[in-house]
Amino acid sequence: MNMYLNKVSPAVEIMSAGFCPHNCSYCYIPKSPLLESVHREIIEYIKDGSIFRRLKNAYGDSLEHIGLWGTEPTITLDYIGEQIPYMVELFPNLKSIDFSTSMITNPDFTCRFIDKLVPFGIDLNIQVSLDGPEWITDINREAGATEKVIENLFYIVEYLNKKSLSDTNITFRWKATHSIENIREQIENPRLITEYVDFFKGLEQRFKDTNKNRNVGMLYGSYSPTLVLPGKYTSEDGKDFARYINLCHRSGLCTTYCGRLSRLVTFSPVLYKRRQFTCSAADSNFGFSKFIHMCHRTYFLSYDNYIEAVLKNETSVKDVDNWDVTVFEKGHLGNIRRNFIVDPNNEFETIRFLYTMRGYHDYWAFDLNALLAMIVELAEADQLHPEYKKNKDLCVLLAGFVLSALSCPAENLMNTGNIHIPPFSSLRMFGNGAIQEILKEEAKKWDQR
């Protein structure tokens, strides 16, 4: 029995869906008809409970939080719901289940799933992917998506109004993702930023007005937009992004990146605990399918036929520009599959994987050294704001920010072949004026305090 994960982590993200009916423009999963066979395999391991038994072997009783990941998680909620009693039996400390949904699928999946959770007092956290009003969400997703998301969300809220949830709490939060094209549109027409804020404020007000259940809540203000990361950003993109952040601040919209910088500053006395500033991948959380992953990001990379199809461009949509297939071709895949997707029955490999990942979460020095060198070279090549040529403190701040606020060892692996090294893309995006904008905004708040 391999029980290594129980010593380090109370949380897991299981691969609970392999197929998605949608084609969101920024999705990191290249679509292929072969995803349907992946999906069937997933349904099988949920229905026969083998995924949970494997989890039990790895985590023992320690598991407290389960995230449902893969593609669109709601399409297998009925199968997961059937297994809730078994899950509770295996994991007596289970406290919550999370998922992030497009909210475009049938909302009854979610309602029925909540019904299954209530007898066991398990909490549910639902992240609703909504990028903004029609002019942004319908472009990123599909025509009519915005309306559908809102309709489904309030369908669920009204359903919950009629239910007694006992000890179960349901929390909604937003997840808005903006591409560089979305950002440019808002720069050209800054009125759209105000419209964006008003749109979410209106929805939150409607939520307050509609929701009658004390066990149901929302994380208000969570609509602050996030970037498609890591992307393939240029220095021009970075300059536009800085302008956009400036406009957001002027419109009273504080981006999520302000909070992330603030966290770095606020918790600076405990900077020696790097894990407090890195993402949870292979630290407090793991990805789990038939294999152990650092997180959900590498699930699909373990499927040979699927990868082969993607490499041959046998995708369901001919135009694959939105999916970064190039990283599949660069040879990064072999590295990830060999070293960062681990058979849970292989004790030696599991220990090696944990050892290597701890090096990411517990040490700053190498990564800071790496980022500073990258910043210096970008500045020398005139691909960063000129200030980086003379202001060492700013260089350190940018390095620290990228290493903490954008911490993602999986994306690092996909792009540079190394968990410690982020792509230049992130530095170009935040190193062309954005950090200064964020800093100015945060400084105002610090002054006020």
Added chain:
Amino acid sequence: MGSALKYKEENDKLIESFLGRTFFKVWKDGGNPNFQSLEIMVNAYCNMSCQYCYLNRYQQQLFPDDSCDRDKIMRNLAIFFDWLIENDYKPKIELFSGELFSQEIGFQILEMILYKLAPHYSSSVVVPTNFSFVLDRNRYDRVIDILERSRKVGFPIYLSASFDGKYCEDQRPFKFQEIGKYEDYGRIWKWKYNDKKNLKDDYFYNEAFKLAKKYGFGFHPMIYSKNIEKWKDNFLWFQDMLKKYDIPFHSVYLLEVRNVEWSAKQIYEFGEFIKFLIDWSWKFVGYDIGRYRDFLFKLKGFNILSSPLTRVGRGIGCSVQSSIYLRPGDLTIGPCHRQCYKHLNSARFKVEEGKIVGLEALNPEYLIVQTSFQAVNQPYCYTCPIKYVCSFGCLGSQYEATGDNFTPIPTVCALEHMKIRAMIEKYEEIGILGQVLENTSKEKRDSFMLLREVLRR
């Protein structure tokens, strides 16, 4: 222009800016010795299959077949050398492969260097070789001929002897099963030697040492886990041979193989060998601390005894930060000969109409980080008490064992700890620890003293 295209263009410009400010600038104007070298990684072909060799284990990933085509290699090298000349670049050159002199292409490349580069500038070429060419009269004569001519044209070829010594040769068998790949060379061996296990007999070693004496070549045997218990005898044999051929005793560069496979028992044996080496050297210098310090710091202490005590002017002692590594078959710049995996390769030269017209970035992030990193900052190393006196692991080996190029291998860490422990214990026993440390940096001295206290308790 699309964003993806612009992104690629910026990465190309970045790698040109980086190499232009560092290696290419020094190749042209001189300066920082860290940026002077070019290593040409010809291919992976070798007539031996040494048990610890990375090529023996990862040949296909490091040198895919399409990068080993002989015609392509020669054509691309001609283009590359023209580019060096056109830009007035004058790098020092090392030629790396499996075994260069077991292939016709090895001679052809050396001829091309003498023909194309020697008229343009004076430098040198270093070729590590297993010296197996001395077993074949025809090859031997050709090697001598090219060595002589290289000296006449002011571009001397230096060989570095890559054999481990009489007592450790069983870890370096010949590849008889692949004779076809090595032209007629293998057939001669087969005819001449019926006993395949004893190819490297006294004739072989005598010829190799004679050559080393004549041209001043050095030896770089690898200390491998497998035969570590034989190394005391092996070292004494090396010294006997050096004495026999009147070669300075310090001409042996000892380097431990930093692969994952060291066992606890082998690590212990390694420590015993280090102690033996100190005892032998101390006796050799007549128990004179002045001469001993000269041996350590001027004559380089067989490398293995001096490396914990001396500093290198870069972040890691090996050459990953001081060479450009070119795989000529596809004109790819890789991080080093042990790391030229597809996903880690740094850049590729763009060729149009037979001329190099620029660089295409492949993984510029990795190259820049590798060139600038400090090994003391590696994860785990950062908090290690021997970080200032450690020789550190090999990045390629670390990748093979841990999945991350910058994560140390625990068994290699144990090996390095044992080296330092053995040094402290032996120098303490002899009573010269303080004197040995006199000329070292403060951080190295402090590390040794701290570790001495730990050992005492």
